[in-house]
Amino acid sequence: MTAEPQAAPAAPTGDAAPAIVARNVTRTYGTGAGTVTALDAVDLDIARGAFTAIMGPSGSGKSTLLHTLAGLDVVDHGSIRLDGTEITGLNDDALTKLRRERIGFVFQSFNLLPMLSAEQNILLPLELAGKRVDRAWLETITSAFGLTDRLSHLPSQLSGGQVQRVAISRALVTSPAVVFADEPTGNLDSHTTEEVLSFLRLSVDEFGQTVVMVTHERDAAERADRIVTLADGRIASDENLRGQR
Ligand code: ADP
Ligand code: MG
Secondary structure: OOOOOOOOOOOOOOOOOOOOOEEEEEEEEOOOHHHHHEEEEEEEEEOOOOOOEOOOOOOOOOHHHHHHHHHOOOEEEEEEEEEOOEEEOHHHHHHHHHHHHHHEEEOOOOOOOOOOOHHHHHHHHHHHHOOOOOOHHHHHHHOOOOOOOOOOOOOHHHOHHHHHHHHHHHHOOOOOOOEEEEOOOOOEEEEHHHHHHHHHHHHHHHOOOOOEEEOOOHHHHHOHHHHHHHHEEEEEEEEOOOHHH
8 A cells, every 4th residue: 555645634514523623722921931831732622512621730721721712811822713713813802702602601600690680690691692582492491490480580589509500591591602611619518519510411411512611629520521631731631431421
């Protein structure tokens, strides 16, 4: 057989393509002797419909990775394709639009607006994106999350667990390509932590949602399908847990 030069395979497109394809992503902070390399030439694919946990010690680059993948932070080098769109080099307006339409966020503090009802909080991303409300989808999410009879309540009238469920419902309402959660269980007691993890799990298993969660807790990470561990801005290990569930 003669060895022929092979053309590089075309990047996959369509639903079979990963939700995120990150290549050679490097992010440094500062200059000169004070330069910190938060991400060092990271290559990472995030499969659609999977629950991926990003682990690692404090300072290993977890938040920087999440923020760059979500278009909240810029990179120095490398390429990030999110849902088929190259996001490095997009201007602020385009990034804002992409985040509103194709990304859902679950923040550690959950950030519900206190003067809006649970339903209004959940619908806020659609309003910001100027999109119509799909009542059937809203009904599907809120009934799966046990919120049907809480929709007119203000956040102050909800339990801690219900607040988290509203926050996760809000992240799902636009059917985003990816839901990102940065330490979503960081401030929670063990019961509420378990609730949040099971609702993120449900989002993946029932709705096929792609979820990327940063955590420094091994127990939380083990609820995911895959654990990517960072150390000093590089991927130190990449574990597939799917066969174990
Ligand atoms: P983790 O989320 O794993 O704790 P980070 O992504 O927050 O890690 O930080 C990775 C590294 O980058 C750390 O050394 C941190 O000090 C540094 N870093 C993060 N953000 C900034 C910033 N805005 N300015 C300077 N250094 C930063
Ligand atoms: Mg962090």
